[in-house]
Each structure stands twice: as C-alpha cells, then as structure tokens.
Amino acid sequence: MEIVDQTESVKGESGEQPISSPLLNRPGAVFIPVRDIEKARDWYCRILGIPSSTVTIMNGHLCSLPVDGSGIILDTMPMWGGNAPGGAPTFRTPAFMLLTEELDASYAFMKDHGAELVTDIQDDHWFVFRDPDGNMIMVCRA
Template sequence: MNPILNEIGTTFIPVRDIEQARDWYCELLGVKADGEVLFGHLYMLPMKGTGIALDSKIYSKDAVFNVPAFHFNTNDINEAYQFMKHRNVELLTEIEHNQWFTFKDPDGNILMISEC
C-alpha cells in the first residue's frame, strides 16, 4: 500500500505583505479575514476543499507564479470576469474557450478562474 495519498493538501502562494494579501484574497473570495497570521508570515485562507496558505516568508520576485498552479472555480465565467474587471484586477486574458481567464494578484502571481 502506498503511504502517499492522491490528494492535494495546501497550495502556498508567495506574497510580500501578509496582512494586505490576506485582506485582498478574503475580499476576492467573499470570506472573513478573521483568522490569525501564524508565525508572522502565514495565513490560511478559509477554503472549501484544497487549502491555500499565503506566505510572506517565501516571497521573492523569482518565487511568484509565472503560470497558474491551480484555478479558482466559478459557476459563471462571465459574471466572474465582470466581477474582476469591476474590481480593477489586472486581467491577462479575455475569457478563453468560454471556460477560463487569467489575472494577476497584487504581488504578481498569475492565477486562473475556470468555470466548473
């Protein structure tokens, strides 16, 4: 029996300022920023499914995601695109194949939203 599970636990996102990143991501996801910053550099976003840890200790310009390492789900890609546009998020693509688009977070990480 293999001791390694075929599951993803947590994705770490490098961020410059942990408090600013916490507030930005919590607002983006519509969740309360009421958890504590751990060890002065980690914030665990309250997620359904796979976790996301914002981590200012691992941040450097070379460490940011230059391609999406995962995507956020949406039930309506057009609504999600307009929501991001309205928030003045840096959009990198239009909606591609009626399925997904990419954007940058304030730290330069390239992320994706995809309709499930």
C-alpha cells in the same frame, strides 16, 4: 499511470506489480507567495467573500484561508526567498485554479476589483488574472 485503488497502490503501463506509496493521492493545500501578508489576506478575503477579521495570520508570515476543498495558504516564504529584496518568486504560470459557476460575472468582478486580467475569457471556459503580488491565477467554469 492507472490508479488501482484508494490505498495508494499504482500499476504502471508496463504491467509491473502494483506498488504501495505512503503518500496520499490528493493535494493538501496550495501555498501562494506574497510580499505583505496583511494586504494579501485582505485582498484574497475580499475576492473570495471571506470576512478578513475572521482570518488569523500565524507566525508573522502564514495565512490559511478558510475555503472548501484543498486549502489556500498565503505565505511570505521567509525560507524560500521571502526575505530577499524582491520577495519569493511569484507564479509565472497559473499553479491552481479557482472555480466559478458564473464565468462572465467572475471576469467582471475581478476587473472591478482591480485585478490585472492576463487573458480575456477563453473558449467560454476560463481566464487568468494576476493578484497584487503578480501571481497568475486561473478561473475556470465549474
């Protein structure tokens, strides 16, 4: 599909008339399913260089991380299986990526911080790791 303008009108490949959508054409935030909200907050804050003491847990299950761009929200997801014995399903494929200008240093950093590295650095551009809950997350060269 071809984006016509920023007012959410799109023109399909078949040449039909542009349509208008009330949805914005940009993502808001990524929700990451976690089992222990406090441990997850502390781990993500550590790898992202955010003081965990400055990040609030809301309603006992949500934690919005202060990041640039689209947000990252950690959530035990009580409505989506979080109350089940295994918790909400984890990301079995990377659902989003974190950017870096220092790919080798980022790979070493994740290794040093005990992340399970799923891949080595691929194509001198990216790698994938698992967070403590098993979610796969990609890191890409900016």
